[in-house]
Structure formats: C-alpha cells, structure tokens
Amino acid sequence: MCVFVDVWVLEELESGFAVNFLLKNLLARLLLEFSLKAASGAVQCQMMDMTYPGVVPMHKVNFDAKTEYDMIQNYKVLQDVFNKLKIEKHIEVGRLVKGRPLDNLEFLQWLKRYCDSVNGGIMNENYNPVERRVKGGKDRNVKGLKSSKSLQTNTMNHSGSGDSLRSKQLRSSGGADGVNSSAEIQALSKQVSDLKLSVDHLEKERDFYFAKLRDIEILCQASELENDPMSLAIKKILYAADAKGSALDEAQEYLNEVINGNEDEAEAEAEAEVETEA
Numbered sequence: 001m002c003v004f005v006d007v008w009v010l011e012e013l014e015s016g017f018a019v020n021f022l023l024k025n026l027l028a029r030l031l032l033e034f035s036l037k038a039a040s041g042a043v044q045c046q047m048m049d050m051t052y053p054g055v056v057p058m059h060k061v062n063f064d065a066k067t068e069y070d071m072i073q074n075y076k077v078l079q080d081v082f083n084k085l086k087i088e089k090h091i092e093v094g095r096l097v098k099g100r101p102l103d104n105l106e107f108l109q110w111l112k113r114y115c116d117s118v119n120g121g122i123m124n125e126n127y128n129p130v131e132r133r134v135k136g137g138k139d140r141n142v143k144g145l146k147s148s149k150s151l152q153t154n155t156m157n158h159s160g161s162g163d164s165l166r167s168k169q170l171r172s173s174g175g176a177d178g179v180n181s182s183a184e185i186q187a188l189s190k191q192v193s194d195l196k197l198s199v200d201h202l203e204k205e206r207d208f209y210f211a212k213l214r215d216i217e218i219l220c221q222a223s224e225l226e227n228d229p230m231s232l233a234i235k236k237i238l239y240a241a242d243a244k245g246s247a248l249d250e251a252q253e254y255l256n257e258v259i260n261g262n263e264d265e266a267e268a269e270a271e272a273e274v275e276t277e278a
Contacts, residue, residue: 038104038108039071039096039097039098039099039104040062040063040065040066040070040071040074040097041065041071041074041075041077041078041093041096041097042061042062042063042065042074043108044074044078044107044108044111045058045061045074045077045078045081046058046061046129046132046133047111047112047115048078048081048111048115049132050115050123050124050127050129050132051115051118051119052081052085052118053124053127055081055084055085056077056078056081057077058132058133060073060077061074061077062074063133068097071096071097072093072097075091075093075096075097078091079091079093087114089110089114091107092107112189123182123186129181129182213238216234216238217235217238219231220234220235220238229254229255229258229259230255232254233251233252233254233255234251236250236251236254237251
C-alpha cells in the first residue's frame, strides 16, 4: 500500500508540473500583446490620470508614440507625476521602452496594485478615457479640427449644424468604445487573476507533495531502516531515473524475491532442525 501511494504521489507531482507550465504559457500569450502596447508609457499615464484626476498633463502624453524618443517623453511625464505625488518608485525607462513583456508586465502589475490601494479597485464611472485621450498626443489634431468647424458656424449655419450632429455622434461612438475597452480590460484582468490563483495553488500543491517525498526519503535513510526490504523498495521508486516508466513493478519484484527467499530460508532451517532432532 505504501509503495502504491508513493507512485501516485509522483505521478500527481509530474502532472502538476505540466499544468503549471501550460498555465504560465497561456498567461504569457494572453498578456503579450497588451504589454507590448503598454511599452509607450501612455497607458500608465492614463492609469494615473484615472486615479488622480487633473494631476497628469494629458496634453503632453503621446498615445501614438512609436519611437523610443517619443516613449521616453511619456515616461518623463509619468516620472514627474510620481515626483509630484511623492511616489518613491524609480521607472526603468531604458528597459520598458524595449518592449520586453516581462519588464512591462512587472511594472504594470505594480502600478495596478498601487492604483487599487488608492481607489480601492473601484473604477470612477464618470471618468471618460476616450475624452481624456483627446487632450494628449496626436489626438490634439481632432480637437483643433472641431474648433475650426465651430468657427465656420458664423457664416454657414446649415453646415455648422451638420458638423455639430456628427460631433455628437463621434462622441457617442467614442464613449461606447471606451466602455467596451474598459470592460475588455476588466475581463482580461479577471482572467489574469484567476490564472494567477491557479498557478499559486499548483505551486503550493507541488511544494506540499515534494515535502512529503523528502520526509519519506529521510525516513528510509535512517540507520534502523536503511537495509530494510521495504525501505529499499521505496528508494528504488524515489531514485528511478526513467521518468516515462513506472518503477513500481521493479520494486514489487524485489519485494517478492526477498519474501520468497525468506520463506525458502525458513523452510531450510525447519528441515535442518528436524534432521538434527532425528
């Protein structure tokens, strides 16, 4: 029975490693694209703007940043905000602008935890991310276009009315996109949290079973049990080099040989005693 349980534990441990590996790869694939987009620093600026309305100079944030120079300017804005709020966090700009997923995910996770500690993880319903983005980067051209059209209403009332209607439709569409984007981010965040919990659970389970196996190994190495047949059989399973096969058959065969050998020895001793008495 002990031998069977040990083998089951080993199989479960091996299976846990496989599931852990798959979950981590799924998590990496899920967040890879988002982390690459977040390398520009604009997303982080908007997260701080949502947490501290009015503190971030959104007109300095470039949401279309593609070059490292433009990205660095965004991170300068973010670092200035950190300094203004006395947030003791140095931003590794040189690493983040390279777009490495792990570096960007680590910084995003830290920033998300910080923002949650400030607002309790509750999103401000009155915050319109699309409207706030209009104040930054290349989106400022859209703002200038609206101002130009509003000036034309003094001479072209009909055209002005049409522009006003289209502007309202654009704002309405932008608001819907903002809601959808926010809902998508929340859904992805929940997926990430669930996967993180699964990985943590698997790691705890792995450590739990490994500790049990280590205790069994120490017990089998005790001087009183070191040469005991059962201890030797268990060690055959623990130290089996072939990960694909099961060492249970070999261990059982060894035990059967020992048991049969002991029985033959006992019979021989009994026969010797009978002959001596005769």
